[in-house]
Amino acid sequence: MRKRVTLTFPKQTVQMPVTYRLARDFNVAANIIRAQVAPNQVGKLVVELSGDIDQLDAALDWMRAQSIEISLANPEILIDESICVECGLCTGVCPTEALTLDSQSFRLVFNRSRCVVCEQCIPTCPVEAISTAL
Incomplete structure (x- = not known):
C-alpha cells in the first residue's frame, strides 16, 4: 500500500533519522518528494510511504509519538488558465515533466498523472496562476 x-x-x-527508522524498524520505504529541513527550525517533508498496511499504520503511530505532525491529505496542483501567461517558467522546475x-501552440500542457505535487512550480509562477487544492 x-x-x-x-x-x-x-x-x-x-x-532524527526518520526515513532510516521507517525502513529499519517498520519495513516502510519512504520516497521523498519535497523536503524543507534545516537545523533548529520547523521542518516539512512530503513523502510517499509504501509497505504493508499494518506496518504503515505502526510507522505513522510511531511518528506521531515523536511529535511529528502528519497530514494525510493529498493536495493537487491547480492552474488558473485565465491568469496563466504561458511563459513556461514552471516547466523548467517540474522534475517529472x-x-x-506544446511545441506547436506554445500553450502550457499539464499532465496531472505525472504530477507528484512537489509544489516547485508554485513559487516559480510570476503571475501566481498555480496553486494547490485539497
Whole structure:
C-alpha cells in the first residue's frame, strides 16, 4: 500500500533519522518528494510511504509519538488558465515533466498523472496562476 503524507517536524526532532527508522524498524520505504529541513527550525517533508498496511499504520503511530505532525491529505496542483501567461517558467522546475509547453501552440500542457505535487512550480509562477487544492 502507498500513502502520500506531509510530515511537519518540531525543532527538536528535525535531526532524527526518520526515513532510516521507517525502513529499519517498520519495513516502510519512504520516497521523498519535497523536503524543507534545516537545523533548529520547523521542518516539512512530503513523502510517499509504501509497505504493508499494518506496518504503515505502526510507522505513522510511531511518528506521531515523536511529535511529528502528519497530514494525510493529498493536495493537487491547480492552474488558473485565465491568469496563466504561458511563459513556461514552471516547466523548467517540474522534475517529472508534468508541465510542458506544446511545441506547436506554445500553450502550457499539464499532465496531472505525472504530477507528484512537489509544489516547485508554485513559487516559480510570476503571475501566481498555480496553486494547490485539497
